[in-house]
Amino acid sequence: MTVYAFYLFDRQGNCLCYREWSRPKLMKDATQDQKNTFGVLFALKNFCKKLSPRQPGGQLKNYSTDVYSLHYFESPTGLRFVLLTSRGSGDLSGVLRDIYLNVYVDTVTRNPLYVPGESIQSQLFFSKLDTAIKALACFQDNEENKSIS
Amino acid sequence: MSSSRASTWNKLGDAAYAKSEKVSADLVALTYGSFVREIIKDFEEPDQVNKELEKLGYNIGIRLIEDFLAKSGISNCSSFEESAEIISRVAFKMFLGIRATVSNWNSEHNSCSIIFDENPLAEYVELPPEYTHSLFYSNLLCGVIRGALEMVQIIVECEFVKDQLRGDDTNEINIRFKEMLQEQVPWNDEE
Amino acid sequence: MTEVAEESFDFLVMIMVDYFLGNDEKRKKVSLKDDLSTRRKVERLEAIGRDIGRRWLEKLSEGTPHFSTELDKVKFICKEFWIATFQKQIDNLKTNNKGTYVLSDKRFRSLLHVSETPDAIGQLEDYIIFPLGIIKGAFESLGMNCEVYGDCSSAPSCIFTVNLKEQE
Numbered sequence: 001m002t003v004y005a006f007y008l009f010d011r012q013g014n015c016l017c018y019r020e021w022s023r024p025k026l027m028k029d030a031t032q033d034q035k036n037t038f039g040v041l042f043a044l045k046n047f048c049k050k051l052s053p054r055q056p057g058g059q060l061k062n063y064s065t066d067v068y069s070l071h072y073f074e075s076p077t078g079l080r081f082v083l084l085t086s087r088g089s090g091d092l093s094g095v096l097r098d099i100y101l102n103v104y105v106d107t108v109t110r111n112p113l114y115v116p117g118e119s120i121q122s123q124l125f126f127s128k129l130d131t132a133i134k135a136l137a138c139f140q141d142n143e144e145n146k147s148i149s
Numbered sequence: 150m151s152s153s154r155a156s157t158w159n160k161l162g163d164a165a166y167a168k169s170e171k172v173s174a175d176l177v178a179l180t181y182g183s184f185v186r187e188i189i190k191d192f193e194e195p196d197q198v199n200k201e202l203e204k205l206g207y208n209i210g211i212r213l214i215e216d217f218l219a220k221s222g223i224s225n226c227s228s229f230e231e232s233a234e235i236i237s238r239v240a241f242k243m244f245l246g247i248r249a250t251v252s253n254w255n256s257e258h259n260s261c262s263i264i265f266d267e268n269p270l271a272e273y274v275e276l277p278p279e280y281t282h283s284l285f286y287s288n289l290l291c292g293v294i295r296g297a298l299e300m301v302q303i304i305v306e307c308e309f310v311k312d313q314l315r316g317d318d319t320n321e322i323n324i325r326f327k328e329m330l331q332e333q334v335p336w337n338d339e340e
Numbered sequence: 341m342t343e344v345a346e347e348s349f350d351f352l353v354m355i356m357v358d359y360f361l362g363n364d365e366k367r368k369k370v371s372l373k374d375d376l377s378t379r380r381k382v383e384r385l386e387a388i389g390r391d392i393g394r395r396w397l398e399k400l401s402e403g404t405p406h407f408s409t410e411l412d413k414v415k416f417i418c419k420e421f422w423i424a425t426f427q428k429q430i431d432n433l434k435t436n437n438k439g440t441y442v443l444s445d446k447r448f449r450s451l452l453h454v455s456e457t458p459d460a461i462g463q464l465e466d467y468i469i470f471p472l473g474i475i476k477g478a479f480e481s482l483g484m485n486c487e488v489y490g491d492c493s494s495a496p497s498c499i500f501t502v503n504l505k506e507q508e
Contacts, residue, residue, distance in 0.1 A: 011332070012333070013335045035335075038335055039335045042332075042334070042335050056227075075218065076218055076225060077214055077215060077218065078300075078302070078332075079215075100219070101219040102219075104215070105215050105219040106453060107453060109212050109215040110347070110452075111453045112354045112453070113463055113467075116211060123455035124453075124454065124455035127455075166345065169347065170345070170346040171343035171344065172343065172346050172348075172349045172427070173342075173343060173424055174342040174343055174344050175342075175396075175399060176349065176392075176396055176425065177344050177348060177349050177352065179395055179396055180352060180353070180356075180392055183388050184352070184359075187360075187388060188359075205355050205359060209351045209352070209355055212351060213347065213351055244344065244347060245344050245345075245348060246342060246344050269342060
């Protein structure tokens with residue numbers, strides 16, 4: 001098992017951070033990839049809510065394909081945390097929530113050098129994110145995992 | 150407002166306050182006082198000073214909301230009514246160590262007041278006479294509330310209606326609900 | 341003494357720095373230290389810090405017995421004052437016994453949420469101007485005129501050098 005990539009979007013769809021670990025197929029156009037990801041998740045999220053037999057309800061947490069899983073967490077302020085992993089990694093939306101609470105708030109919200117809406121430059125954020133991801137069971141399982149971030 | 154919800158929020162506020170690292174209210178009051186004095190030097194006109202304080206508060210609010218959600222554990226504040234209670238029972242306690250109350254709801258339930266007797270920002274302040282009736286010394290708080298709520302898609306307007314520094318019996322901020330921000334559909338580009 | 345959450349103070353100081361130095365993105369990306377108008381802004385922010393530091397120390401030292409030596413005063417700053425202002429005491433104090441004191445704080449409050457990359461140091465300095473002012477004001481309040489310098493090149497650690505001026 002493995003972790004492929006992490007995205008963080010704000011409410012307006014700006015990609016504040018993109019990191020990848022062992023994503024085999026490198027995206028040709030990163031910006032386009034981010035745009036598409038945001039757009040598709042936006043539609044999917046609303047679709048999930050619409051289909052829910054109970055209202056309010058139907059929060060998107062993750063979906064799986066035959067190859068990979070996508071995990072999703074959205075903060076009440078509209079920040080969207082997205083993680084791509086191989087299949088069978090369990091539900092990691094709680095992990096994304098922890099990244100919001102413990103990593104984002106500490107190194108971005110409270111970082112005076114961060115300009116709201118801009119992409120994140122803080123090395124402290126990157127290193128704490130990296131530590132959190134590498135601590136995941138599904139990351140450790142993979143021996144060939146090489147960080148290319 | 151059911152009393153059990155109210156007491157849940159009170160407890161949340163107490164827990165968040167107990168958990169956070171603290172600084173002396175005196176240091177904050179001294180710092181805020183010096184800051185306001187400089188803003189008065191720059192803008193002179195009380196109305197302009199009020200406006201600037203509100204703007205600065207807004208810049209705090211858009212950040213502070215994330216910290217608030219993270220530390221309080223509140224994950225949903227979808228209605229205006231509920232948000233007003235959360236601000237007064239949880240946020241005021243968590244950030245300022247004081248508890249405020251919500252009252253004066255209008256009949257349409259789109260306007261209310263947040264009332265608080267203690268104001269740590271205004272400790273040791275005496276306004277010069279020419280500002281007593283025109284400056285809202287703690288107007289920063291209005292901006293903080295507006296900025297924080299905007300980040301959770303609730304658009305409001307806030308203003309002080311009572312201020313103990315003006316000789317009023319209490320401090321009162323009026324909040325008027327404007328609209329819920331709808332999520333924008335992401336770019337429709339032409340490829 | 342009533343207390344408020346440290347976040348309230350941190351956010352307040354954050355917008356104060358933005359207010360006095362300008363909150364555009366440009367400032368946060370390039371250091372404009374040599375520019376004259378910037379220097380004036382920096383001096384103003386430092387002066388506000390000094391004024392707060394002076395009055396803050398007076399409050400803190402109320403009821404404290406008279407300090408008998410210079411070292412007692414410096415120790416008061418490193419301990420009581422530092423705890424009340426930055427939530428911890430100074431980790432290490434050195435002096436050359438000729439009026440220079442070096443105070444090291446391994447986890448300085450104002451630098452806890454920023455990263456230690458060298459490219460950010462120019463901008464990191466913006467965030468110690470105000471605390472440097474507070475520290476200077478505190479020393480002055482004890483009758484010790486001085487210059488205070490801060491080195492934040494290995495954030496969140498910060499090393500303060502205090503040079504006392506000759507007393508007439």
